[in-house]
Amino acid sequence: MLGRILTVAALELRIGMRNRWIVLATFILAGFSLALALLGSAPAGPLGIDRMTVTVASLASLSVYLVPLIALLLAFDAVAGEIDRGTLLLLLSSPLSRAEFLLGKCVGHFCVLSLSLGIGYGLTAALLWSSGEGEMAGLLDFARLIGTSTLLGLAFLAIGYVLSASVRQASTAAALAIVAWLALVVLYDLALLGLLVSGAVDSLSPSVFPVALLLNPADAFRLFNLAALGASDLVGGMAGVADSLPFAPELALASILSVAAATLCLAVLMVRRIVP
Template structure:
């Protein structure tokens, strides 16, 4: 079983290398993180926090947009693409279960995304350390950011597999993926903000809003990372939100894990119903 999973994961890694996915994702993450690191020196002196903390907080907000998009672009054709190319029948005719197939895909894409995060964000962390603008505590913040960004990426990889399994056409799966990114990353927060403005002291703000944040893995990720920074009230604007919630910020990680497990289970159920 493990050998078959690793074989599928290795194939996905090779595809990522051949299609320049790893290089492209690394360049995108590295370019944005370096830009934020270079622009983060001005507020550091004003707010009284170190430059690396400013950079990590900025990257936590940036990752909410970039990581889900990269994950969905990696996963949208994982199932529908195999159907389009006529290779899914060949794969399922081999002695491999559909759970092993999905697990191998997820593991391979997870490695591609994690490698891109380590390289892209790691270069920025090393640069800050080399220039004397960082600290070992800041390096731990970077490590936490990379680890939680990988978890966020896995959640959206799972969502991408579910969307891909719902259609037999790659173009339709791509449209689903972009629509899911737009709804969860952009429109969801705008809807919550609008409801808060419309009823700032009502039951929504006290009873619904805290749990609405947990339902969205992107918001749960941002809440945990910005609340975990000692200076989050200065650079993240999330300390007040975190303190007002009826649960600790670690609930954000639990929410991401539950979203990932549920979405992978739904994707597996859908794949088992596919007839190549």
């Protein structure tokens, strides 16, 4: 079983390299992180805070937008694309189960995303460290950011597989992926903010609002990283919420893993429904 999963994963990794997915995603992540590092000297000076920590705090907010988008663009044609190309039945006619097929895709895409994050953010950490503008604590902050970003990417990969298995055309799956990104990363927070401003959930907000944030892997990722950094002095908004959570920040990581596991299981069931 493991051998078949790794075979599919290696195939997806080769496809990612051939399509320059690794290069493109790495370029995007490195470009934004280097820009934030170069612009981060302004807040670091007055606050007396390690410049690497300032950069990580900014990247924690930026990653909420970039990582889910990259993950969804990697995953949207995992099933629908195979159906579109007429290769799904061929793949599943070999001694390969539906779960092995999807898990192999997931491992391959996860490797692509992990390489991009490690190289893209690692270059910025190396630059700051070599220029003498970072400390060991800052390196640990970068390592935590990379690790939690891969978990966030895993959750959105699984969401992408569910979307891909729900349709039979890659173009439709791509449209659904963009809609999902907008809904979960942009509109979800706006909806919560609108409810709070309107006072519709005023009496329940102390208990409902943190739970609502936990249910969204993007918000859970941001809550954990900003709480771990103690970043209320560096960035506004969500950082203040992160510092006053009614639960341990580690619960946010558990929420991301739970979403990833649940949606991945759902995607496997949907693939079995498509091809009994």
